[in-house]
Amino acid sequence: MSMNPFCEIAVEEALRIKEAGRASEVVVVSMGGEQCVETIRTGLAMGADRGLHVITQDSSSLFPLAVAKLLQALVSSEQPRLLLLGKQAIDDDCNQTGQMVAGLLGWPQATFASKVSISDDKESVCVEREVDGGIETIQLQLPAVVTADLRLNTPRYATLPNIMKAKKKSIQRVTPEELNVVIGSDLEVLEVTEPPKRKAGVMVASVDELLDKLKNEARVF
Amino acid sequence: MARVLLRRGSNALAARSISGAGARLEWRARRFCSDGVQERESMDYDVVIVGAGPAGLAAAIRLKQLCDREKRELSVCVVEKGAEVGSHILSGNVFEPRSLTELFPDWKKQGAPVEIPVSEDKFWLLSSKHAIPLPSPFRNHGNYVISLSQLVRWLGTKAEELGVEIYPGFSASEVLYDDNRVVGIATNDMGIAKNGCKKSTFQKGMELRGRLTLLAEGCRGYLSEEVIRKYQLRKQSGAQHQTYALGIKEVWEVEESKHRPGFVLHTVGWPLNTKTYGGSFLYHMANRQVAVGLVVALDYQNPYLSPYEEYQRFKQHPSIRPMLEGGKVVQYGARTLNEGGFQSIPKTVFPGGALIGCSAGFVNVPKIKGAHTAMKSGLLAAETAFEQLSKGSEPAKLDSYWERLQNSWIWDELNAARNIRPAFHYGLLPGLAVSAFEHYISKGKLPYTLKHGRPDHLSTEVSKKHKPIDYPKPDGVISFDLLTSLYRSNTNHEHDQPSHLLLRDPSIPEKVNLIDYAGLESRYCPARVYEYIPDENEKLTLQINAQNCLHCKACDIKDPPQNIKWTTPEGAGGPGYSIM
Numbered sequence: 001m002s003m004n005p006f007c008e009i010a011v012e013e014a015l016r017i018k019e020a021g022r023a024s025e026v027v028v029v030s031m032g033g034e035q036c037v038e039t040i041r042t043g044l045a046m047g048a049d050r051g052l053h054v055i056t057q058d059s060s061s062l063f064p065l066a067v068a069k070l071l072q073a074l075v076s077s078e079q080p081r082l083l084l085l086g087k088q089a090i091d092d093d094c095n096q097t098g099q100m101v102a103g104l105l106g107w108p109q110a111t112f113a114s115k116v117s118i119s120d121d122k123e124s125v126c127v128e129r130e131v132d133g134g135i136e137t138i139q140l141q142l143p144a145v146v147t148a149d150l151r152l153n154t155p156r157y158a159t160l161p162n163i164m165k166a167k168k169k170s171i172q173r174v175t176p177e178e179l180n181v182v183i184g185s186d187l188e189v190l191e192v193t194e195p196p197k198r199k200a201g202v203m204v205a206s207v208d209e210l211l212d213k214l215k216n217e218a219r220v221f
Numbered sequence: 222m223a224r225v226l227l228r229r230g231s232n233a234l235a236a237r238s239i240s241g242a243g244a245r246l247e248w249r250a251r252r253f254c255s256d257g258v259q260e261r262e263s264m265d266y267d268v269v270i271v272g273a274g275p276a277g278l279a280a281a282i283r284l285k286q287l288c289d290r291e292k293r294e295l296s297v298c299v300v301e302k303g304a305e306v307g308s309h310i311l312s313g314n315v316f317e318p319r320s321l322t323e324l325f326p327d328w329k330k331q332g333a334p335v336e337i338p339v340s341e342d343k344f345w346l347l348s349s350k351h352a353i354p355l356p357s358p359f360r361n362h363g364n365y366v367i368s369l370s371q372l373v374r375w376l377g378t379k380a381e382e383l384g385v386e387i388y389p390g391f392s393a394s395e396v397l398y399d400d401n402r403v404v405g406i407a408t409n410d411m412g413i414a415k416n417g418c419k420k421s422t423f424q425k426g427m428e429l430r431g432r433l434t435l436l437a438e439g440c441r442g443y444l445s446e447e448v449i450r451k452y453q454l455r456k457q458s459g460a461q462h463q464t465y466a467l468g469i470k471e472v473w474e475v476e477e478s479k480h481r482p483g484f485v486l487h488t489v490g491w492p493l494n495t496k497t498y499g500g501s502f503l504y505h506m507a508n509r510q511v512a513v514g515l516v517v518a519l520d521y522q523n524p525y526l527s528p529y530e531e532y533q534r535f536k537q538h539p540s541i542r543p544m545l546e547g548g549k550v551v552q553y554g555a556r557t558l559n560e561g562g563f564q565s566i567p568k569t570v571f572p573g574g575a576l577i578g579c580s581a582g583f584v585n586v587p588k589i590k591g592a593h594t595a596m597k598s599g600l601l602a603a604e605t606a607f608e609q610l611s612k613g614s615e616p617a618k619l620d621s622y623w624e625r626l627q628n629s630w631i632w633d634e635l636n637a638a639r640n641i642r643p644a645f646h647y648g649l650l651p652g653l654a655v656s657a658f659e660h661y662i663s664k665g666k667l668p669y670t671l672k673h674g675r676p677d678h679l680s681t682e683v684s685k686k687h688k689p690i691d692y693p694k695p696d697g698v699i700s701f702d703l704l705t706s707l708y709r710s711n712t713n714h715e716h717d718q719p720s721h722l723l724l725r726d727p728s729i730p731e732k733v734n735l736i737d738y739a740g741l742e743s744r745y746c747p748a749r750v751y752e753y754i755p756d757e758n759e760k761l762t763l764q765i766n767a768q769n770c771l772h773c774k775a776c777d778i779k780d781p782p783q784n785i786k787w788t789t790p791e792g793a794g795g796p797g798y799s800i801m
Contacts, residue, residue: 157411160388160427
């Protein structure tokens with residue numbers, strides 16, 4: 001399984017924060033079945049210090065609220081100062097987990113981050129967010145939740161020696177029961193349909209016919 | 222096209238010709254993309270294996286099994302250019318489990334994805350409208366319909382359980398030599414931009430040094446071809462050149478009512494003409510999935526032929542179409558395979574290592590099976606390697622692997638089948654006649670050996686001698702346009718990297734391929750990598766869409782002036798096959 005691209009960017013940012021001396025440890029968390037182990041190992045190979053695997057029977061029942069609750073439980077035991085997530089997963093495109101866990105924890109949040117700077121005293125973080133109107137810069141007290149957007153950084157390749165070293169790093173396994181979290185299926189997928197297939201193009205004989213079709217069939221104007 | 226010579230000290234030490242459509246590097250310069258010679262890190266192993274396919278993994282597993290049995294320790298490393306083990310594996314596949322049983326006698330209990338026994342074995346001669354059943358020349362009783370990609374993924378997990386270190390996502394791009402002996406391989410530099418400059422993510426390649434190196438790259442392996450040339454391995458064994466075919470394949474999911482698990486069909490004849498060797502296959506796997514494809518030998522003469530379009534046409538045959546109607550395509554892909562058989566086997570041993578699997582070429586063409594012989598060759602090489610490394614004599618030699626091969630059932634099988642494929646050089650009917658004779662009567666025992674015709678790249682005739690083929694347009698239901706199919710291969714590459722398809726002389730495509738052969742690469746490539754596009758002056762120029770590449774190697778094989786060289790792109794690029 002390959003890592004969700006936005007999560008990879010979040011891991012990269014965490015590593016850069018640690019390399020800048022603003023953090024002492026980077027822990028990568030993944031939730032789901034056995035394939036998560038490979039994803040965690042990729043994070044470890046990039047340079048994270050240890051991994052946490054929340055094992056669930058099948059990943060399909062893990063909707064954002066469940067993930068947020070599990071993260072909330074992990075945060076209370078791990079006590080991190082910064083929670084970095086990808087802004088959304090490319091399989092469900094929810095864009096909810098970061099926001100929900102911030103709400104559950106009562107922590108400040110900065111989503112769609114394109115730049116993250118931890119203050120010298122490590123008490124606050126300054127984040128530039130990409131919004132429709134441009135770039136919004138906000139400052140948050142730590143601990144905080146930040147979700148990563150595409151332009152935050154370009155993740156490093158995991159080198160072969162690091163992949164080998166990653167095999168020795170520890171991955172702690174924990175179940176939702178041990179965290180006292182009940183995973184409910186609060187969402188039910190009713191239907192998934194493919195986008196309509198592209199229809200064949202229609203050749204028009206004149207500009208008038210084109211205008212007619214645009215107006216009456218495609219309803220462009 | 223402007224020729225730009227770059228200043229010394231900049232990041233690419235090469236003359237480049239830059240066309241509007243993209244830069245093409247003079248191929249020798251590829252090695253020197255980074256400024257200065259940065260030291261490469263290196264790691265040592267007892268055995269380094271290139272390619273996590275059936276042969277490579279069988280060898281790795283056998284080595285570790287022998288270590289367990291004899292209480293020895295050997296470090297074994299497998300590098301694989303695909304993003305995952307199995308990503309680049311594509312095959313029919315009707316599997317003869319003989320070698321799997323040698324590797325894991327209890328493979329069934331261990332849950333190997335080999336579950337659907339062959340239940341029906343049909344063989345048809347097609348005309349454009351009819352299908353004439355012929356007696357099946359295959360004896361598939363006891364064989365299974367499988368997805369080789371799935372089996373290889375399973376082998377990968379078994380190998381890791383035994384302690385083999387497998388590194389997918391790393392391309393072995395260089396053989397390391399020390400005084401004429403192969404001492405390992407080096408992986409690609411990663412993070413180089415299209416223009417040759419280092420990006421912020423630049424990572425120097427790594428050296429993986431082995432006391433022994435096994436090359437298991439599959440058909441037309443990049444490093445294998447270099448080693449065959451360097452040590453003149455074909456000359457050493459008195460072998461002829463290798464001949465090839467291109468296989469185009471889809472996996473369909475069909476309606477429950479149409480699914481007959483274990484159904485195996487092969488056809489010859491239409492849509493290929495009597496001068497073009499090839500045929501189709503259609504195998505029913507588990508889960509309502511059907512593997513279907515067309516194999517076209519690459520010694521075809523008509524430069525207007527498109528194996529992809531022939532395959533799309535084939536699916537519309539009145540006897541084939543109903544089998545697929547109502548279903549949908551799940552995956553698409555293409556790969557070349559060896560057809561040279563016995564006559565083309567090079568010496569498989571060189572100082573410091575050996576060739577195993579299709580890198581050497583053990584496909585039994587009449588049986589259309591090569592996975593079982595590939596795995597067996599891996600087993601033999603592993604057994605030899607274990608013996609030699611345990612002895613501790615340096616440098617370790619694999620010479621007795623060559624002898625073991627010749628004493629094995631691989632040799633007997635390929636020898637018995639040796640005259641069948643070359644007979645088709647004389648046409649379809651003579652080919653079928655000789656095949657029948659050899660298959661049912663002489664079984665290769667008569668003391669004659671037919672030779673292969675000209676190499677594939679010399680077999681194409683000039684376009685003047687042929688007419689363009691008017692292929693039917695895709696209907697979007699049974700047949701599809703190439704880019705739609707390509708999407709189903711999950712292929713991708715990091716786009717900002719130098720093109721891995723190199724031209725020895727960048728002017729040859731427009732001077733030779735376009736004029737004499739009507740730009741044939743734009744027709745045989747199953748991934749639309751090669752396109753002739755008009756430039757600002759309305760002149761047709763070659764555009765190389767390297768990002769589309771399926772790693773099939775057809776261009777490396779078929780290009781008449783042998784101007785195109787396939788090299789390894791950055792690791793983890795290429796197709797993403799899971800049930801091919």
